[in-house]
Amino acid sequence: xxxxxxxxxxxxxxxxHSLAMTAASVALIDAKIEVRDLVVGCTIRFFDxxxxxxxxxxxxxxxxxxGGARFHxxxxxxxxxxxxxxxxxxxxxxxxxxxxxxxWEGCLRVAMAVKKLLEETLSQPG
Numbered sequence: 001x002x003x004x005x006x007x008x009x010x011x012x013x014x015x016x017h018s019l020a021m022t023a024a025s026v027a028l029i030d031a032k033i034e035v036r037d038l039v040v041g042c043t044i045r046f047f048d049x050x051x052x053x054x055x056x057x058x059x060x061x062x063x064x065x066x067g068g069a070r071f072h073x074x075x076x077x078x079x080x081x082x083x084x085x086x087x088x089x090x091x092x093x094x095x096x097x098x099x100x101x102x103x104w105e106g107c108l109r110v111a112m113a114v115k116k117l118l119e120e121t122l123s124q125p126g
Contacts, residue, residue: 014058015043021074037076039083042106044071046099054106073103077111
């Protein structure tokens, strides 16, 4: 069988790519469709001077045009697997690891919050 998930962004406040991946996973779980693991995403913005910003706003993400890079990472946290990684912008090879680690930590924080919300929601009758 096949499931099609369509997401319409009404207002882009930043990190929509990562949020869409997380929302799609939550929708599947909420619909009681069996999944291997929750998928959560995190976006980071890397600035040329080495500063990393987790979960940037739209304005901060778009600042990439002035230099730096943007990373979108999606993971299945319980399985410790990466499901998606996208980078846009320029970054030195030695800084990629730092960006991936910051994204991974962000994903784990998102996963904890989403799991708590799902536990509360799915434990309610009806």
